[in-house]
Amino acid sequence: MSGAGGERPTWPMSAALVVSCEHGGNAIPAEYSGFFADQQALLATHRGYDAGALAMARSLATVFAAPLVFSEISRLLVDLNRSKGHPGLHFDAIRRAPARLREEILATYYEPYRAEAERLVMSAVAAGKRVVHVSSHSFTPDLDGRVRTADVGLLYDPARAEERALCARWKMALGEVAPALVVRRNYPYAGKGDGLTAWFRKRLPPAHYVGVELELNQKLVAGPESAWCALRDVIAESLRMTIAVDTLRSVP
Numbered sequence: 001m002s003g004a005g006g007e008r009p010t011w012p013m014s015a016a017l018v019v020s021c022e023h024g025g026n027a028i029p030a031e032y033s034g035f036f037a038d039q040q041a042l043l044a045t046h047r048g049y050d051a052g053a054l055a056m057a058r059s060l061a062t063v064f065a066a067p068l069v070f071s072e073i074s075r076l077l078v079d080l081n082r083s084k085g086h087p088g089l090h091f092d093a094i095r096r097a098p099a100r101l102r103e104e105i106l107a108t109y110y111e112p113y114r115a116e117a118e119r120l121v122m123s124a125v126a127a128g129k130r131v132v133h134v135s136s137h138s139f140t141p142d143l144d145g146r147v148r149t150a151d152v153g154l155l156y157d158p159a160r161a162e163e164r165a166l167c168a169r170w171k172m173a174l175g176e177v178a179p180a181l182v183v184r185r186n187y188p189y190a191g192k193g194d195g196l197t198a199w200f201r202k203r204l205p206p207a208h209y210v211g212v213e214l215e216l217n218q219k220l221v222a223g224p225e226s227a228w229c230a231l232r233d234v235i236a237e238s239l240r241m242t243i244a245v246d247t248l249r250s251v252p
Helices: 030-036 053-063 099-126 161-177 196-201 225-242
Strands: 015-021 068-070 130-139 152-155 183-185 209-217
Touching: 015 053, 015 099, 053 068, 053 130, 053 209, 053 225, 068 099, 099 130, 099 196, 130 196, 152 161, 161 183, 161 209, 161 225, 196 209, 209 225
Parallel strands: 015 068, 015 130, 130 209, 152 183
Antiparallel strands: 152 209
């Protein structure tokens, strides 16, 4: 199966899959609960976390025996998929808090998460493997009155040929195993925007790192449990078809 324009990733003898989930929950540690006392409804929305993203990440990690790094701390406390200095790194109340408190949050949650993700990726690179990093996310079915017209989004940097080709192949594989799914590339967000994958791209060349953000429509997550379980199986099977399973090795 070839990608768009005949592109085909040239995988090395061994590639390592790493799975991450930056927005896996909406927990607020007790010491910061006062900042969110009147924000319980907001915490339960897409602004608080990515519903279903952690379940999807765990499914992929299990199927491929791949390492998983995840967080269940709400993105409103600190968004692990944003760079330091990004205006969306913290919720308004935290941004207005003393700098000491923000530094404490970064040291307790942000830095350890980034360090663990970096450890997993760099250990595979040091072992001579190309990392395929799938960062699991989900998106709200409508935003600001506009309905999102996709079930699955595959986000990548179009300037990196391996990422472009992998997502073209993954889209084709999804079309084979689940033709009813609407799959779009670099939707509902641009894959080259700020995020953990972009952070790794600045550190590693395409020969060592291929990063993809997997985005699932939350209307599917909220549907019947049997359908949600089946979707997770479909995503895993389509990834298996995209990257020959015998090229994947877990990170030591």
